[in-house]
Amino acid sequence: MSDPISQELFARASKVIPGGVNSPVRAFRAVGGEPIFVKEAHGPVLVGADGTEYIDYVGSWGPMILGHAQPDVVSAIQRAAEKGSSYGAPTESEIVMAERIRDAVPSMEMSRLVSSGTEATMGAIRVARGFTGRDLIVKCIGGYHGGADYLLVKGGSGLATLGEPDSAGVPAAIAGTTLVVPYNDAYALEKIFTERGKEIAAVIFEPVAGNMGCIPPDPVWLAALRTQTQNHGALLICDEVMTGFRVAWGGAQSLYDIRPDMTCLGKIIGGGLPVGAYGGKREIMQKVAPVGPVYQAGTLSGNPLAVAAGLETIEQLLRPGVYEDLERKGDQVQALLEQHAGAAGVPITVQRVGSMLTAFFRGKPVRNWDEASDTDREAFARWHAALLEHGVYWPCSPFEAAFISLSHDADAFEKTGRAFKAAFAAV
Ligand SMILES: *Cc1c(COP(=O)(O)O)cnc(C)c1O
Numbered sequence: 571m572s573d574p575i576s577q578e579l580f581a582r583a584s585k586v587i588p589g590g591v592n593s594p595v596r597a598f599r600a601v602g603g604e605p606i607f608v609k610e611a612h613g614p615v616l617v618g619a620d621g622t623e624y625i626d627y628v629g630s631w632g633p634m635i636l637g638h639a640q641p642d643v644v645s646a647i648q649r650a651a652e653k654g655s656s657y658g659a660p661t662e663s664e665i666v667m668a669e670r671i672r673d674a675v676p677s678m679e680m681s682r683l684v685s686s687g688t689e690a691t692m693g694a695i696r697v698a699r700g701f702t703g704r705d706l707i708v709k710c711i712g713g714y715h716g717g718a719d720y721l722l723v724k725g726g727s728g729l730a731t732l733g734e735p736d737s738a739g740v741p742a743a744i745a746g747t748t749l750v751v752p753y754n755d756a757y758a759l760e761k762i763f764t765e766r767g768k769e770i771a772a773v774i775f776e777p778v779a780g781n782m783g784c785i786p787p788d789p790v791w792l793a794a795l796r797t798q799t800q801n802h803g804a805l806l807i808c809d810e811v812m813t814g815f816r817v818a819w820g821g822a823q824s825l826y827d828i829r830p831d832m833t834c835l836g837k838i839i840g841g842g843l844p845v846g847a848y849g850g851k852r853e854i855m856q857k858v859a860p861v862g863p864v865y866q867a868g869t870l871s872g873n874p875l876a877v878a879a880g881l882e883t884i885e886q887l888l889r890p891g892v893y894e895d896l897e898r899k900g901d902q903v904q905a906l907l908e909q910h911a912g913a914a915g916v917p918i919t920v921q922r923v924g925s926m927l928t929a930f931f932r933g934k935p936v937r938n939w940d941e942a943s944d945t946d947r948e949a950f951a952r953w954h955a956a957l958l959e960h961g962v963y964w965p966c967s968p969f970e971a972a973f974i975s976l977s978h979d980a981d982a983f984e985k986t987g988r989a990f991k992a993a994f995a996a997v
Contacts, residue, residue: 571955572598573620576607595631600967601951606958611638613977616963624963625982625989627903629973631965632780632812632837635896635925636886637977643841643882650878656870663881664872670884671835671847674820675810678833681849682858683872687811687836688716690846691774693858693866694832695720697848698772698805700857700864708762708773708804710753712939712969714781715774715809715834723748726781726939726969753779753938754787756794767802772832774807777822780971781812782942783928784921792828799831805854811836811846812971815887817924825923838887841879844870892976896925899974899983903927906987914994916949925974942969949997956996960989
């Protein structure tokens with residue numbers, strides 16, 4: 571149950587905003603509740619409209635790796651704002667961001683800044699189509715790559731939660747340019763390339779799936795992605811909007827030694843402000859206007875405030891030991907989940923890569939969308955409601971990853987442990 575003030579705000583919001591929210595995953599539909607409205611947030615703590623404090627494991631769905639209102643990020647934004655919030659002309663900070671990105675993710679020899687992850691994947695796909703002269707793209711069932719028409723086909727959490735695998739309003743002709751394959755299935759990938767390899771511009775994939783719950787990639791499948799695309803003249807687009815700077819400084823591609831042609835970033839590189847980036851090999855990115863024929867533009871692209879927040883965030887992540895610390899914290903949350911689920915006799919499987927994880931309410935591992943959807947949704951909903959009651963704000967869908975920040979400390983984990991204990995008992 572949400573608090574009375576949130577309930578009032580939700581009723582008011584629902585009159586002027588569809589579903590009362592500006593993005594469907596915020597609506598608590600998957601757990602049959604109503605959203606908590608947020609007043610403010612600091613470190614690992616989210617403050618609800620009525621002043622109740624929650625330990626936050628959503629982290630704005632990924633960006634807040636340092637925790638909320640991190641002082642250095644706040645002052646970087648303030649300093650930038652004092653110098654003007656948008657010019658519509660290039661700045662040195664954008665160069666620094668592109669250089670930082672290239673240093674961390676060497677496959678991104680050149681990159682373009684945009685204002686969201688959605689724009690990043692749209693840009694990358696247009697470039698891939700322009701570069702190859704082909705129309706078809708391949709994505710995974712349950713993979714989410716933002717809100718573009720041709721990417722809302724079997725799109726994972728947000729869509730699945732509404733019981734719609736695909737969105738209305740997408741012309742069949744456009745959905746028809748997207749082919750889908752199961753995640754982690756090398757055989758299905760080979761089959762689709764054997765049948766339609768000459769028409770495929772690119773495969774876009776999440777190197778660690780996060781939008782059907784956290785699913786690590788199978789190395790055999792990763793190898794097939796690279797060889798199949800290469801052999802058929804298609805590009806491999808690694809969508810690291812969630813995993814970039816999250817699972818490692820160099821993203822999942824550094825962790826699993828993936829060598830993509832193009833990469834998409836977002837979330838963390840904006841430090842909580844709206845940013846995305848796409849990039850890749852120089853010869854591919856030279857297709858982008860004004861040097862090449864593929865048009866892509868944005869009034870607020872490379873926005874000075876967003877770049878300042880992103881650069882400061884990335885800077886903080888360069889400190890020694892940061893990713894070891896995130897790994898330890900992730901391990902701690904996993905241990906708490908397993909301990910209390912075990913004690914209560916609730917079968918769960920925790921899947922985790924560093925500081926992103928999902929507790930699937932099923933007793934077996936999850937490798938793809940079919941298996942992710944075979945979880946106990948009612949048990950999850952009861953667990954989620956009990957967590958809220960005990961001061962833990964967990965993603966409101968069984969098909970989402972939870973995120974841990976550097977600001978999560980012993981106090982936060984103590985409160986979390988108590989909440990897990992009570993919530994598993996309530997399942
Ligand atoms: C969040 C996400 C996107 C979309 O980013 P937005 O900023 O929400 O548009 C794309 N791909 C992946 C893998 C994501 O997790």
